Amino acid sequence: MEKIVLNVNKAAQFLAADKIASFAPATKAAIESMENGTCPGNDFLGWLHLPSSITPEFLAEIKATAAVLRENCEVVIVAGIGGSYLGARAVIEALSNSFAQLVNDGKNPVVLYAGNNIGEDYLAELTDYLKTKKFGVINISKSGTTTETALAFRLLKKQCEDQRGKEMAKKVIVAVTDAKKGAARVTATKEGYATFVIPDNVGGRFSVLTPVGLLPIAVAGFDIDQLVAGAAAMEAATGADVPFMENPSAVYAATRFALYEAGKKIEILVNFQPKLHYMMEWWKQLYGESEGKDLKGIFPAAVDFSTDLHSMGQWIQEGERSIFETVISIEKPEHELHVPSDEENLDGLNFLAGKRVDEVNKMAELGTQLAHVDGGVPNMRLSVPQLNEYYLGQIIYFFEKACGIHCQLLEINAFNQPGVEAYKKNMFALLNKPGYEKESEAIQARLK
Numbered sequence: 163m164e165k166i167v168l169n170v171n172k173a174a175q176f177l178a179a180d181k182i183a184s185f186a187p188a189t190k191a192a193i194e195s196m197e198n199g200t201c202p203g204n205d206f207l208g209w210l211h212l213p214s215s216i217t218p219e220f221l222a223e224i225k226a227t228a229a230v231l232r233e234n235c236e237v238v239i240v241a242g243i244g245g246s247y248l249g250a251r252a253v254i255e256a257l258s259n260s261f262a263q264l265v266n267d268g269k270n271p272v273v274l275y276a277g278n279n280i281g282e283d284y285l286a287e288l289t290d291y292l293k294t295k296k297f298g299v300i301n302i303s304k305s306g307t308t309t310e311t312a313l314a315f316r317l318l319k320k321q322c323e324d325q326r327g328k329e330m331a332k333k334v335i336v337a338v339t340d341a342k343k344g345a346a347r348v349t350a351t352k353e354g355y356a357t358f359v360i361p362d363n364v365g366g367r368f369s370v371l372t373p374v375g376l377l378p379i380a381v382a383g384f385d386i387d388q389l390v391a392g393a394a395a396m397e398a399a400t401g402a403d404v405p406f407m408e409n410p411s412a413v414y415a416a417t418r419f420a421l422y423e424a425g426k427k428i429e430i431l432v433n434f435q436p437k438l439h440y441m442m443e444w445w446k447q448l449y450g451e452s453e454g455k456d457l458k459g460i461f462p463a464a465v466d467f468s469t470d471l472h473s474m475g476q477w478i479q480e481g482e483r484s485i486f487e488t489v490i491s492i493e494k495p496e497h498e499l500h501v502p503s504d505e506e507n508l509d510g511l512n513f514l515a516g517k518r519v520d521e522v523n524k525m526a527e528l529g530t531q532l533a534h535v536d537g538g539v540p541n542m543r544l545s546v547p548q549l550n551e552y553y554l555g556q557i558i559y560f561f562e563k564a565c566g567i568h569c570q571l572l573e574i575n576a577f578n579q580p581g582v583e584a585y586k587k588n589m590f591a592l593l594n595k596p597g598y599e600k601e602s603e604a605i606q607a608r609l610k
């Protein structure tokens with residue numbers, strides 16, 4: 163099998179010669195300190211050897227539970243937020259037919275998402291849509307107490323029990339949560355739901371290769387063996403003994419760090435395939451929540467091209483030169499579509515007749531890269547042979563490992579997210595949650 167390939171030449175040209183390679187010892191030290199468990203946040207390194215340690219028996223267990231949901235549900239709702247949601251959606255949307263996502267094809271259930279927002283209309287419309295559907299729920303929350311997810315689950319649980327009866331609800335509701343603590347665990351135990359454990363030492367945004375991601379992906383009908391195999395191949399390709407220039411995660415981390423030191427504070431992840439939109443969202447969460455702390459960190463942004471070439475493209479070409487781009491380029495599309503010839507040629511497009519649509523897309527990609535580099539935007543390119551489970555597994559692990567390395571170059575703990583608590587504290591105080599009486603008083607005084 164091939165590997166995804168990172169090319170940093172068009173970023174290196176903006177840096178002093180050998181600047182990237184000068185970080186080789188630091189990246190090696192960062193990988194070693196994750197290997198020997200001495201890096202900051204070392205109680206959250208369970209993801210590091212996850213791909214190579216997942217057993218076929220465990221995958222079979224996940225597939226068996228997925229089969230129960232697949233047999234008994236037209237629609238499955240994945241309730242979760244952040245790391246308990248984005249990885250599954252990223253993989254499922256990357257692999258799904260773009261126009262079949264809301265239609266049950268008779269083979270795979272429709273997978274929808276809740277618990278990642280508190281939009282009343284969203285939830286009302288979802289519950290309305292589900293009224294005529296045989297649906298099930300995967301309730302995913304490591305803490306088991308996240309308000310957004312818990313609120314959506316409360317609505318969905320009641321609707322599922324009312325519509326399908328308590329016995330069937332028991333069969334089609336699955337919890338993925340902590341082994342012992344949290345309301346999701348308490349409910350699952352009391353109701354007798356099937357459950358999977360999120361390991362203590364795997365943080366949310368590094369958890370896509372645990373049942374958090376694997377169960378929904380299997381329910382959607384995709385090959386989790388291949389996903390894990392791809393990740394395992396990348397685990398081997400990014401180990402401490404792999405020479406720097408052959409280790410894509412080390413090179414990516416070093417290049418980002420060199421650019422950051424050179425004043426490039428914003429990284430824009432780019433795709434030319436709309437199916438990758440949620441892969442960008444997953445990446446934004448992985449990097450944003452891992453490295454945005456201690457007043458440091460590259461701001462992770464993302465664009466879908468060509469769409470955003472006609473909006474953000476202007477900013478990228480001529481705005482403040484504080485950005486760099488990383489393009490995820492899919493070499494071979496799944497389908498083949500040729501531009502037809504037209505006798506009248508009213509649209510003047512006959513110069514494209516006979517070409518594959520992807521050839522046009524690739525020239526848009528190349529033309530954009532050249533234009534942006536000319537405009538002063540360093541550019542990295544991650545070439546992916548095909549959009550399938552195996553290469554998505556590689557992409558996931560590649561970015562995770564690079565994130566762990568880069569955060570150490572930044573001298574921050576990649577694996578906590580203390581800043582996320584601030585909004586929750588205010589929200590609980592404003593909603594008079596029991597236990598927040600003092601905060602409620604203080605916040606009311608601030609609102610006067």
Ligand code: PA5
Pocket residue numbers: 243244245246302303304305306307308311365366367368451579
């Ligand atoms: O990456 C993280 O740790 C977070 O994004 C969490 O996944 C997110 O806050 C959801 O938390 P929980 O799984 O506890 O509901």
